[in-house]
Amino acid sequence: xxxxxxxxxxxxxxxxxxxxxxxxxxxxxxxxxxxxxxxxxxxxxxxxxxxxxxxxxxxxxxxxxxxxxxxxxxxxxxxxxxxxxxxxxxxxxxxxxxxxxxxxxxxxxxxxxxxxxxxxxxxxxxxxxxxxxxxxxxxxxxxxxxxxxxxxxxxxxxxxxxxxxxxxxxxxxxxxxxxxxxxxxxxxxxxxxxxxxxxxxxxxxxxxxxxxxxxxxxxxxxxxxxxxxxxxxxxxxxxxxxxxxxxxxxxxxxxxxxxxxxxxxxxxxxxxxxxxxxxxxxxxxxxxxxxxxxxxxxxxxxxxxxxxxxxxxxxxxxxxxxxxxxxxxxxxxxxxxxxxxxxxxxxxxxxxxxxxxxxxxxxxxxxxxxxxxxxxxxxxxxxxxxxxxxxxxxxxxxxxxxxxxxxxxxxxxxxxxxxxxxxxxxxxxxxxxxxxxxxxxxxxxxxxxxxxxxxxxxxxxxxxxxxxxxxxxxxxxxxxxxxxxxxxxxxxxxxxxxxxxxxxxxxxxxxxxxxxxxxxxxxxxxxxxxxxxxxxxxxxxxxxxx
DNA sequence: CTAGGGTTAG
Numbered sequence: 001x002x003x004x005x006x007x008x009x010x011x012x013x014x015x016x017x018x019x020x021x022x023x024x025x026x027x028x029x030x031x032x033x034x035x036x037x038x039x040x041x042x043x044x045x046x047x048x049x050x051x052x053x054x055x056x057x058x059x060x061x062x063x064x065x066x067x068x069x070x071x072x073x074x075x076x077x078x079x080x081x082x083x084x085x086x087x088x089x090x091x092x093x094x095x096x097x098x099x100x101x102x103x104x105x106x107x108x109x110x111x112x113x114x115x116x117x118x119x120x121x122x123x124x125x126x127x128x129x130x131x132x133x134x135x136x137x138x139x140x141x142x143x144x145x146x147x148x149x150x151x152x153x154x155x156x157x158x159x160x161x162x163x164x165x166x167x168x169x170x171x172x173x174x175x176x177x178x179x180x181x182x183x184x185x186x187x188x189x190x191x192x193x194x195x196x197x198x199x200x201x202x203x204x205x206x207x208x209x210x211x212x213x214x215x216x217x218x219x220x221x222x223x224x225x226x227x228x229x230x231x232x233x234x235x236x237x238x239x240x241x242x243x244x245x246x247x248x249x250x251x252x253x254x255x256x257x258x259x260x261x262x263x264x265x266x267x268x269x270x271x272x273x274x275x276x277x278x279x280x281x282x283x284x285x286x287x288x289x290x291x292x293x294x295x296x297x298x299x300x301x302x303x304x305x306x307x308x309x310x311x312x313x314x315x316x317x318x319x320x321x322x323x324x325x326x327x328x329x330x331x332x333x334x335x336x337x338x339x340x341x342x343x344x345x346x347x348x349x350x351x352x353x354x355x356x357x358x359x360x361x362x363x364x365x366x367x368x369x370x371x372x373x374x375x376x377x378x379x380x381x382x383x384x385x386x387x388x389x390x391x392x393x394x395x396x397x398x399x400x401x402x403x404x405x406x407x408x409x410x411x412x413x414x415x416x417x418x419x420x421x422x423x424x425x426x427x428x429x430x431x432x433x434x435x436x437x438x439x440x441x442x443x444x445x446x447x448x449x450x451x452x453x454x455x456x457x458x459x460x461x462x463x464x465x466x467x468x469x470x471x472x473x474x475x476x477x478x479x480x481x482x483x484x485x486x487x488x489x490x491x492x493x494x495x496x497x498x499x500x501x502x503x504x505x506x507x508x509x510x511x512x513x514x515x516x517x518x519x520x521x522x523x524x525x526x527x528x529x530x531x532x533x534x535x536x537x538x539x540x541x542x543x544x545x546x
Numbered sequence: 547c548t549a550g551g552g553t554t555a556g
Contacts, residue, residue, distance in 0.1 A: 007547045014548070041548040048549095076549040111550035144551040173552045180553075211553045242554040249555095274555050281555090312556070344556065 006032075010039045017046025022055075037069040044077040053084030072106055079112040083119040091120040111142050118149025144174040151181045157423070160190060167197070172206050179212040183219035186500040186527060189421060191216045195229075211239045218247030221498060221525055221532065238272050245278045250531045252542060254285030271305050273313075280316040288324040311341060315348040322352025323545070331361060343372050355545065377403055415479035415501045417487045426482040429474070433486070440477075443485040447476055450515035458508045480509040484516060484524060496523035504529050504546065514538045 009032045016025035029035070029043050040063055047056035060078045063070065075098050082091045095116075098109060105113070110129065117126035130146050133139050143166050150159035163170060163178040170178075175198050182191035195213050203209045210233050217225035226247045233240060241264045248257035261279045264271065271279070276297075283294035298317045301307045314337060321330040330352050334341055346368045353362035370380070380403035416425035424433065433439060447455075457475055480501055487497045505513075505528045517524050517535040524535040534541035 010547045036547095038548050043548090045548060071548085073549045080549080106549090108550050113550090115551065141551050146551090148551065171551090176552045208553045213553095215554065237553095239554045244554090246554060272554095277555055315556080347556090 006034060006036055006039065010042045013039065013042045013046060017042075017049055020050055022046070022050050022052060037071055037074070040068060041071065041073040041077060044074060044081075048077050048080040048084065051084055053081045056081035057085065057090075070101070072109060075101065076108045076112045079109065079116050083112070083116040086119055086121075088120045088122060091116050091122065107137065111145065114142055115145040115149070118145060118152065121153065123149060123153055123155070138169075140169045140171050140174070143169045144171070144177065147174050148177045151177055156181045156185050156187075160187070163194075172198075172203050172209050175203060175209050176212040179209070179216045183212075183216040185416070185418075185423060186220050186498060187418060187421075187423075188220040188222070188498075189418075191220055205234060207233065207235060207237050207240060211237075211243045214240065214243040214247060218243075218250050219527065221527065223247055223251045223253070236267070236269070238269055238275065241269055242272070242274050242278060245275065245282065249278060249281055249285065250527075252285045252531050254282045257282035257285070271307070273307055273310065276301055276305065276307055277312050277316045280313060281319060283320040284323050291320065291324045294320050311339075311345050314341065315344040318345060318348040318352065322348065322355055327352055327356045327358055327361060343369060346372070413479055413501070413503045415483040415499055417483050417497070417499055419487065419490050424483070424486055426479040426486070428479050428482075429477040430479065430482055433482075435486070435489070438489060439482060439486050442489050443476065443481060446485055446488070446516065446519070447512075449519045450512060453515050453519050455512060455515040458511065475508055478506060478509050480505060480526065481512060484513065488516075488520060488522075494522065496525050499524070499526045501526060501528040505533065510540065510544070510546075514540055 009028065012028050013025045016022075016028060025043065025046050029039065032039060040059070044056055044059055044063075047053075047059065056077065060074070060081065063074065078094055079098065082094045085091075095113060098105065098113065110133075114126050114129045117123070117129065126146065126149055130142060133142055143162070147159050147163050147170075150156070150162060159178060159181050163174060175194065179191060179194055181187070182194065191213075195216075198204065198206075198209050198213070210229055213229050214226045217223070217229065226244065230236070230240060230244045241260065245257045245260050245264075248254075248260060258279070261275075261282070264275070280294060280298060283291065294317065298309070298313070301309050301313065314333070318330045318333060321333065330349055334345055334349055337345070346365055350362060350365045350369065353359070353365060380400060412427045414425050414427050416423050418424075426433065430436070431440075457472055459472065459475055480499060483499050484497060487499070491497070505526055510533070513524050513526065513533070513535045515538065516522075518538045524533075526533040526535070528546070530542075530546040532541065533546065
């Protein structure tokens with residue numbers, strides 16, 4: 001067979017893989033009358049490109065067993081496959097294989113290995129490789145891998161600090177990643193600084209960078225900044241529209257989100273699956289009169305926009321129903337689904353049970369969730385909290401003990417604030433802050449003032465079995481209360497107080513913060529898992545439903 | 547002809 005034919009076949013495999021047509025690529029590969037190592041490598045790389053880590057690994061094993069020629073390209077791809085599998089043990093085996101393989105590592109393999117380490121949780125190994133990287137070599141790729149690795153592994157400070165230390169080496173990819181970190185944490189000043197830097201080094205019109213700036217501003221509470229950046233973009237892709245719609249959702253501006261959706265259609269941009277998840281969700285933040293519009297949209301997804309509803313779309317729609325119509329309708333929809341509902345659907349239904357305070361259906365739903373994800377610690381907490389809410393402490397503790405016995409750890413609930421470009425994070429009854437003493441005594445005073453202003457503690461949000469008189473001790477030291485107290489202590493300006501919380505704000509903290517906004521006459525902005533709460537003069541923008 | 551890092555949602 002002439003070489004040119006092998007080249008053509010191989011190019012076809014790559015092209016199919018590029019467009020996600022894995023089966024066609026494989027078919028082509030099998031039909032090839034003659035294969036060389038390049039065609040194997042193309043298939044291997046294609047699997048990785050399409051997140052088929054296991055298929056890539058199996059192919060690689062086959063290549064080794066059959067004694068096929070392995071090259072730098074094969075190694076880079078198999079390292080990538082390990083990154084997809086995120087398995088520390090396999091990653092070490094492949095790591096060793098690459099080193100033993102002999103003919104020296106090149107920059108691509110090294111960079112892939114470093115990235116693999118960050119994805120398998122081997123941050124110390126990644127750091128070692130990073131330090132050894134020759135300084136005369138261009139290392140914008142490994143720099144970015146390291147920044148993203150820190151971001152992924154819960155080390156946002158290291159991500160930002162490395163980014164700032166290597167400004168000469170960062171490019172648009174590192175920018176988007178670190179902007180994501182700023183958004184997650186609510187690091188407004190730093191995010192703004194990075195925005196300026198992005199303009200300075202010429203990425204003002206890079207759409208990926210702009211997209212992440214939109215989302216960064218929205219997550220930091222500046223919805224106008226997000227809108228401004230969006231409007232300034234000369235070309236908006238579907239991600240830009242999605243980012244703006246989700247920005248409005250985060251601020252519970254359902255009408256504005258729907259208005260952007262109309263503009264998007266007028267502009268002729270084809271929505272994708274994420275767009276529809278967002279637009280359906282937007283109806284949570286409108287009113288009960290237009291639930292039917294949402295229903296119509298949901299029913300016409302396939303015919304009008306050629307998007308097949310997935311579990312995520314169902315979950316979003318159930319979230320809307322759960323908010324505006326009787327719970328039974330949401331439950332019925334789950335039972336009538338044309339395919340097996342996944343965990344996101346059950347979680348949405350459970351969330352609706354929370355809004356309706358319906359523990360009967362709630363417990364039933366929770367059982368499904370536990371059965372589906374026995375590995376997930378948050379499931380046990382969900383069940384435990386559900387029992388606590390109805391006073392069944394024994395069952396509640398059993399769920400927690402069950403979780404501990406299995407060695408799972410829950411992701412702790414946290415609230416944090418930013419002060420002097422530093423993050424101060426608190427968990428419930430946290431005494432680890434250097435100023436803990438001052439915070440607790442200040443909080444005592446604040447509680448007294450709020451009680452005077454009419455705050456009535458609601459001990460049903462205490463999720464542990466304790467004596468009634470002890471309950472308030474648990475309630476008073478929730479993380480959001482500690483965070484707001486600390487901020488009041490250190491910032492005397494009239495600026496709004498910004499708090500970020502990684503889960504939902506509890507009902508008692510919500511009531512408390514309303515009173516804090518009265519007695520301190522300061523605006524309080526909380527971003528929790530449901531979006532923004534703006535407290536001012538005793539009222540919250542979420543209208544007490546979140 | 548084949549290889550290394552990223553953005554929107556949950």
